[in-house]
Amino acid sequence: MSARTRPIRRIVILGGGSAGWMTAAALARALAGQGHAITLIESEAIGTVGVGEATVPPIHDFNRYLRIDPAEFLRATNGTIKxxxxxxGWGGRDASYFHPFGYLGIEMGGIHFHHYWLRHLAQGGAGDHAPYNLETLAARAGRFAPATRHGPVHHAVHFDAAGYARFLRSHAEAGGVVRVEGKVAEVRLDPEDGFIDTLLLDDGRTIDGDLFVDCSGFRGVLIEGALNSGYVDWCHWLPCDSAVAMPSERQGDPPPFTRSTAREAGWQWRIPLQHRDGNGYVYSSAHLDHDDAVAKLTDRLPGKALADPNRLRFVAGHRRVIWNRNCVAIGLAGGFLEPLESTSIHLIQTAIIRLLALLPRDGFDPGIAARFNRETINEVERIRDFVIAHYALAGRDDTDFWRDIAAAPIPDSLAERIAVFRATGNILFEPGDLFGPTNWYCVLAGQGVRAQSWHPIADGLAPDELARRLATLRGRVAEQLSELPPHTAYLASLAR
Known part of the structure; x- marks a missing residue:
């Protein structure tokens, strides 16, 4: 990519939805008072993809940056706690486990708690690690508050994605972002360096810019349609390429967790909101046709359907070049991982944070774009391995889909993680990884992977001392749980 030296004053975002309005709101906040012109182009006729209704805890960091009040946010989006x-059905057809936020136990002697737990199990101890994680017990009991006397209750949120976009739009427009209704008919490139200069809308208007952010979804109008950035396809590892989504009436009190149920050709999600349930079936079209997927999801809805099914088609992977010339792809325009671990919104968030950190002032240096691309791809590859682990360790052979999954290859990086854990109990992770030791341990153990050993430091406690410490930890978690009100009572308090 060539360099271009030109002051960057006009930023154009193509596409609304969560990706577009998150980007617009963050840029408006970061550049407030500096005279930048931020324009967002979207068309009500195109619509958006709303699969990102469940999140992970760092969403709170993003909202805090935008100075969003948590109660106002949950009210505006009909949000609930996750x-x-x-x-x-993962780890065996009749298996069930919980992947919590927060931490399992506490570090002791400089090593993670799960090493002491592995020793405890090997010596005949009880096998349920849930009493050492507050979030697991609170989810089971349907309880929540942001904190107890001993510290925070780690949580994310479920929200209406369309409501979140509308909420952020109000913040962005208050910060000076200008919304333009329209569709792009043509992308005009500079003939000398291939950078994007102008977007021609279908009504003849032109939008000039210096930096363009592509939030146009799977179509990738700028990053792919205009700049031919290419795509890295991960379908050999993640064969699900379709989804059908359908909201349904709320049934009972909303639980403070997401549910993922393994099905014959993929998996089904259930996301509780205050006013409805979000439901979907992610599946492989090579193993299930669309009409059958719709029928199966409809039969399994927890309540009456509230809308017609919405079909999505996708290819797991990412653009080969995510920052290309003066265009940065964010959200589905940059790549896609199925929402098995609710990472879609998070990947939008981290891409925005990375863009803000590397935002150029007066030109485009190839080294900046290369750094952005390298960090973005490294992040999504590590999350990819976590998602693939669920499939690779599913222990299912009851349908063609699961038999094909069992025979499929896995990335070398994931194979190494699993092998190291099985042999030593160690969990390989990098600083800054979204999923750390507690996450990996709960998923690996939940899906039946057993470690043959543990860290030698865990042998330093005498058996009676280890038992005493475990009892103390259980008691502390139980005490914290007793302080938490029902999840529904917390939600009701938001309306005050």
Whole structure:
């Protein structure tokens, strides 16, 4: 990519939805008072993809940056609390486990708690690690408050994605972002360096810019349609390429967790909101046709359907070049991972944070774009491995889909993680990884992976001392749990 030296004053965002309005709101906040012109182009006729209704805890960091009040946010989006994900049918057809937020136990002697737990299990101890994680017990009991006397309750949120976009639009427009209704008919490039100069709308208007952010979804109008950035396809590892989504009436009190149920050709999600349930079936079209997927999801809805099914088609992977010339792809325009671990909104968020950190002032240096691309791809590859682990360790052979999954290859990086854990109990992770030791341990153990050993430091406690410490930790978690009100009572308090 060539360099271009030109002051960057006009930023154009193509596409609304969560990706577009998150980007617009963050840029408006970061550049407030500096005279930049930020324009967002979207068309009500195109619509958006709303699969990102469940999140992970760092969403709170993003909202705090925008100075969003948590109660106002949950009210505006009909949001509920998420303490983790209940996985049913993963690790065996009748298996069930919970992947929580927060931490399992506490570090002792400089090593993670799960090493002491592995020793405890090997010596005949009880096998349920849930009493050492507050978020798991709170999810089971349907309880929540942001904190107890001993510290925070780690949580994310479920929200209406369309409501979140509308909410952020109000913040962005208050910060000076100008919304333009329209569709792009043509992208005009500089004939000398291939950079984007102008977007021609279908009504003849032109939008000039210096930096363009592509939030146009799977179509990638700028990053792919105009700049031919290419795509890295991960379908050999993640064969699900379709989804059908459908909201349904709320049934009972909303639980403070997401549910993921393994099905015959993929998996089904259930996301509780205050006013409805979000439901979807992610599946492989090579193993299930669309009409059958719709029928199966409809039959399994927890309540009456509230809308017609919405079909999505996708290819797991990412653009080969995500920052290309003066265009940065964010959200589905940059790549896609199925929402098994609710990472879609998070990847939008981290891309925005990375863009803000590397935002150029007066030109485009190839080294900046290369750094952005390298960090973005490294991040999504590590999350990819976590998602693939669920499939690779599912222990299912009851349908063609699961038999094909069992025979499929896995990335070398994931194979190394699993092998190291099985042999030593160690969990390989990098600083800054979204999913750390507690996440990996709960998923690996939940899906039946057993470690043959543990860290030698864990042998330093005498058996009676280890038992005493475990009892103390259980008691502390139980005390914290007793302080938490019902999840529904917390939600009701938001309306005051």
């Amino acid at each position: 303490l983790g994900i209940q996985f049913d």
